[in-house]
Amino acid sequence: MTTWTAHAFARGLAALRQFAQAEPENTRLARADFPAHWDPIRFPWMDTSLLAWTLHGREDAEGRTAADRQLLTAGARLSRAERSILQALAASWCSIFEVQDVQLGKSLRLRDLLFDEVLEFREQSLTFQVVPGDVFVTWAMPAGDHLELTGGTVVVAASQHPLLLDSVRRELGTLPPLDDLAGRRRQVRRRAPFLFRRVMELISEEAPSFDEEEAMAFAESLLPPRRRAFQDFAGQRPRKRKSASKGELEEGSAYVFKLGPIDTGQDGPVSFYMAVEAGGYVLPPECVARDVDGLAALARVLKGRKVYCESRLARAGAAFGFVSRPAPLSIVSLRAHLAVQSYWMPRKAPRVPPDDMEAFLLATTALIRAAPWELWTNGELFTVTLEGRVKGTRELSVMGNGEAEFGFSLFDRMGSADRVARSSPAVPGVDMLIPDALGLTLDDTPAWASKAIQQHTGVPFVPDLLRVQRNKLLPGDVEDMRVATAIALALAEARPEDATTETELRLGDFHLRVKLEVPLPLLTGFYVGKVDLASIPLQPPKSSGKATRKVPQRKVSETLLDFARPLLEDIESSESPQEELFTVLALALSAWNAVVQDKWEPEKGWVERARATLRRMPREDGELMEKDFELLVARKKQRDFADDPRLLTGLDVVIRHKGELGVQLIGVVTPGAWKEFFGA
Numbered sequence: 248m249t250t251w252t253a254h255a256f257a258r259g260l261a262a263l264r265q266f267a268q269a270e271p272e273n274t275r276l277a278r279a280d281f282p283a284h285w286d287p288i289r290f291p292w293m294d295t296s297l298l299a300w301t302l303h304g305r306e307d308a309e310g311r312t313a314a315d316r317q318l319l320t321a322g323a324r325l326s327r328a329e330r331s332i333l334q335a336l337a338a339s340w341c342s343i344f345e346v347q348d349v350q351l352g353k354s355l356r357l358r359d360l361l362f363d364e365v366l367e368f369r370e371q372s373l374t375f376q377v378v379p380g381d382v383f384v385t386w387a388m389p390a391g392d393h394l395e396l397t398g399g400t401v402v403v404a405a406s407q408h409p410l411l412l413d414s415v416r417r418e419l420g421t422l423p424p425l426d427d428l429a430g431r432r433r434q435v436r437r438r439a440p441f442l443f444r445r446v447m448e449l450i451s452e453e454a455p456s457f458d459e460e461e462a463m464a465f466a467e468s469l470l471p472p473r474r475r476a477f478q479d480f481a482g483q484r485p486r487k488r489k490s491a492s493k494g495e496l497e498e499g500s501a502y503v504f505k506l507g508p509i510d511t512g513q514d515g516p517v518s519f520y521m522a523v524e525a526g527g528y529v530l531p532p533e534c535v536a537r538d539v540d541g542l543a544a545l546a547r548v549l550k551g552r553k554v555y556c557e558s559r560l561a562r563a564g565a566a567f568g569f570v571s572r573p574a575p576l577s578i579v580s581l582r583a584h585l586a587v588q589s590y591w592m593p594r595k596a597p598r599v600p601p602d603d604m605e606a607f608l609l610a611t612t613a614l615i616r617a618a619p620w621e622l623w624t625n626g627e628l629f630t631v632t633l634e635g636r637v638k639g640t641r642e643l644s645v646m647g648n649g650e651a652e653f654g655f656s657l658f659d660r661m662g663s664a665d666r667v668a669r670s671s672p673a674v675p676g677v678d679m680l681i682p683d684a685l686g687l688t689l690d691d692t693p694a695w696a697s698k699a700i701q702q703h704t705g706v707p708f709v710p711d712l713l714r715v716q717r718n719k720l721l722p723g724d725v726e727d728m729r730v731a732t733a734i735a736l737a738l739a740e741a742r743p744e745d746a747t748t749e750t751e752l753r754l755g756d757f758h759l760r761v762k763l764e765v766p767l768p769l770l771t772g773f774y775v776g777k778v779d780l781a782s783i784p785l786q787p788p789k790s791s792g793k794a795t796r797k798v799p800q801r802k803v804s805e806t807l808l809d810f811a812r813p814l815l816e817d818i819e820s821s822e823s824p825q826e827e828l829f830t831v832l833a834l835a836l837s838a839w840n841a842v843v844q845d846k847w848e849p850e851k852g853w854v855e856r857a858r859a860t861l862r863r864m865p866r867e868d869g870e871l872m873e874k875d876f877e878l879l880v881a882r883k884k885q886r887d888f889a890d891d892p893r894l895l896t897g898l899d900v901v902i903r904h905k906g907e908l909g910v911q912l913i914g915v916v917t918p919g920a921w922k923e924f925f926g927a
Contacts, residue, residue: 252328259332263302266321267313277301280440296443299386299398303336304439312337331391339388339397340432341439343412346381349374352669355396359387360412361419361435362428368394376666376680381717382408384446399443402680404717407449414445495575496525500553502578503545503569505538505560506589507695519589520545522554523578538563574702583608583703586696590709596722603728603754610732612704613739614654615689620647622743622768622775628664628863629741630764631657636757637730643763645738646688654688654710657734668865684715685723687731729757737761743768743775746856766860767853769837769872770830772898776844776853780896783915792926799891803914807895810888811835814875828908829900834872836895836912838879843894847919854880892920 267274277300281293303314311319314336322330347365348356355368355377368387373396377383382405386398403411418441425431435442496502507518520541522530533544538560546554546567556564561571574582584604588596599607629643642661647653658664663682689708691697701707712723712731723731733752741748741763752759767775774780799806808815814831818824841853861873882888893914901909916924 255328256332259329260302260336262329263314263317263333263336264298266317267301270313270316273305273307273313274301277305280305281444294399296399296401299339299341300439300443303339303386303388303398304341304436306437335388335390335395336397338429338432339386340436341384341386341398341442342432342435343382343384343403343415343442344387346377346379346383348379349377361415362431366394368396370396372669373400373680376682378660384442400680401443401446402718403446403449404719407446410449411445415442495577496523496555497553498525500525500555501530501549502574503542503549503554503556503560503564504574504578504582505541505557505695506532506582506586506699508536509589509693509695519585521582521585522549523581527577527581529581539566542567542569579703580605583700586699587710590693590696591711591722594722596712597724599725599728603725603732606752606754607710607728607732607735608700608704610735610739611687611689611708611710612706614735615706615708617739617741618647619645619655619738619741620653622771623766624768624770625656626664626864626868627766627768627770627860629738629766630661630863631734631737632762632764633730633759634762635751635759637726637759643734643738652688653690654686655734655738657685657687657730659683659685665865668867680718681715683717685727685731686713686715687711687735688713729754729759733759733761737763741765744777766863767837767841767857769857769860769876770833772829772833772836772896774840774894774896775837776840776894777848777850778894778917780894780913780915783918792922794924794926796890796923798916798924799893803893803895804910804912806888806891806893806914807832807835807839807898807912808910810839810879810882813878813882825900825902825908828910829898831875832898832900832910834875835879836898838876839883839888840894842880842883843892843917847892847917849919892916892924 278297280300281297301313303312306312307316314333318325318330318333318337322333325333342362343360344357345360346355347358351374352371353369353374355370355374356365357368358365360382366387369390382403383400384403385396385400387394388397415438418438419435422434425434501522501524503520503522505518505520508516509518510516515536517534517536518538518541520533520535520538522532522545524530530545530548533541535541535544542556542560542564546569554564554567554569555572556569557574558571560569564571581601584599584601587604587608588599623645625644625646627645629645631641631643633639633641639659640661642658642663644656644658644664646655656664660682663684666682688711690711691707692709696709697707700709712728714721714723714727729752732754733750736752737748737750740750743765745765747762747764749760749762752761811832814835815828818828818831837857838854841857844853845851857876858873861869861876863869864872894917895912895914897911897913899911901911903909
């Protein structure tokens with residue numbers, strides 16, 4: 248059995264690192280085994296892989312690793328656990344492993360592809376990040392009666408498996424054959440820089456070029472989001488669009504517009520100057536930094552024709568005979584399409600057919616108008632069933648409730664959101680692995696693109712479509728765009744009072760049917776249901792019969808606080824008492840309303856729908872909330888609360904003038920209870 252705890256292992260690893268730092272020359276030589284231009288930004292696992300090589304991989308002239316040397320020099324003074332840790336690290340090796348079986352939170356069965364042997368590893372964090380069939384490169388070590396993983400973990404894409412295995416096996420084939428397994432493992436360990444270098448080279452060859460900050464932002468959007476304001480456009484009623492022009496271009500004329508400036512980094516900002524002939528033919532663009540240079544180049548190509556331009560080019564275009572006028576509707580649409588393609592161009596995204604791009608823009612506009620992030624958090628998960636060209640059951644998380652990234656993440660496998668929530672990026676030596684997903688995000692920048700899209704759709708947003716595949720960020724392809732279009736349409740139609748919603752998308756021969764299982768929004772602080780609360784009078788209706796019960800006269804805010812009292816014990820000591828009080832009271836409000844609805848509304852099943860929503864949430868939060876919810880449901884049926892027929896909505900937690908927290912709330916008697924309480 249293992250002779251150390253996780254805390255002891257972390258302490259032992261830190262001590263070994265301190266020992267290695269006292270050998271600056273050995274540390275320098277270890278770093279020199281990896282190319283100097285490789286850094287942790289391009290390769291997030293670089294630090295842990297290099298650390299493993301420095302501490303228990305690289306050998307000195309006498310064949311000893313840093314772990315061996317510390318054991319030799321300080322072993323007599325170390326505890327039994329510390330010696331066991333160093334012995335395990337000294338016996339470690341790196342290899343290419345394929346996942347055979349996963350026991351969540353417990354263990355992994357892996358096949359060592361270099362030695363063709365199946366091994367059992369005791370593991371927790373990584374079990375929530377991988378599935379059978381995944382292949383990765385990492386370090387393994389014996390730990391008493393079992394094996395454990397340590398060091399950096401690098402996922403290998405399916406397309407890279409044959410190339411990686413072939414090159415590593417050829418490299419190992421140059422070494423003298425050994426009969427003992429420990430010796431062969433040491434041989435592989437000595438080739439760790441070659442192994443990790445080959446992985447990084449394959450990733451560099453395959454990965455497209457894109458902005459690193461943008462990649463990090465999307466990866467973070469799959470986790471609890473950072474705060475950032477989004478334009479206050481969602482939920483507003485669409486304004487009527489003014490006619491862009493009195494008509495299309497006359498024959499023999501052309502229209503010129505500008506896309507940009509686009510910051511290219513090294514060369515500074517440049518813009519694309521586009522010319523469109525009457526009839527829709529688009530000339531090759533001019534990519535320059537100044538308006539006068541772009542228009543001069545197009546003027547030479549368009550010589551002899553009547554040329555129009557947008558108003559911001561009027562001054563520079565006057566010298567070349569350009570006439571300012573509003574863009575025809577067909578060019579407004581084209582400009583929006585090209586703006587999206589230009590924004591995506593640095594990532595080498597594929598060209599998108601016009602019909603697909605138009606459907607995509609209209610669907611994401613509908614999504615913005617519906618603003619689902621105002622109802623659902625990223626923890627209340629939709630189950631998505633796809634039929635048609637793309638098939639399968641997937642998991643959908645809405646982004647935006649945290650005011651950071653707005654849009655959605657569509658995970659390829661059920662349970663992925665739970666894997667993300669339960670993965671710990673702080674586990675020593677294990678890098679965060681993000682499940683495969685398709686992400687649509689919406690933003691109001693860059694301004695030149697959002698303005699072009701606003702002129703076409705009426706909403707100033709820029710859609711971005713990215714895919715996470717084997718922990719790599721890639722541009723979405725045309726099929727991804729079609730799936731995202733269908734999902735956006737379905738999500739825009741989703742209503743929390745309806746358990747399901749369906750939509751279909753047809754684009755040419757592409758057909759996709761989407762069915763969403765809609766979760767209940769449990770944390771918004773608003774009523775969800777079939778009753779239109781806005782139409783219910785706050786004053787009791789005139790009685791036409793005899794009431795059998797009396798409506799409670801206690802203020803609803805006091806009632807809700809009393810109802811949620813068992814969950815409020817630690818609020819004052821919280822770092823964010825206002826936010827935490829709102830969350831607890833919002834869950835209490837949802838439980839209260841669900842019981843009232845099941846008792847007095849004609850359509851039942853609200854408590855069970857809430858339970859289903861909680862069961863689909865990531866387990867760390869969902870299990871705790873489910874326990875609290877059941878307590879609240881039972882409490883609502885107790886004597887003090889059972890006969891209160893009021894539906895609650897409009898929850899707000901405010902800070903009073905003395906710094907105390909106050910609760911504001913609206914309560915109305917549900918119409919289903921009027922006969923009992925008003926005789927109506």
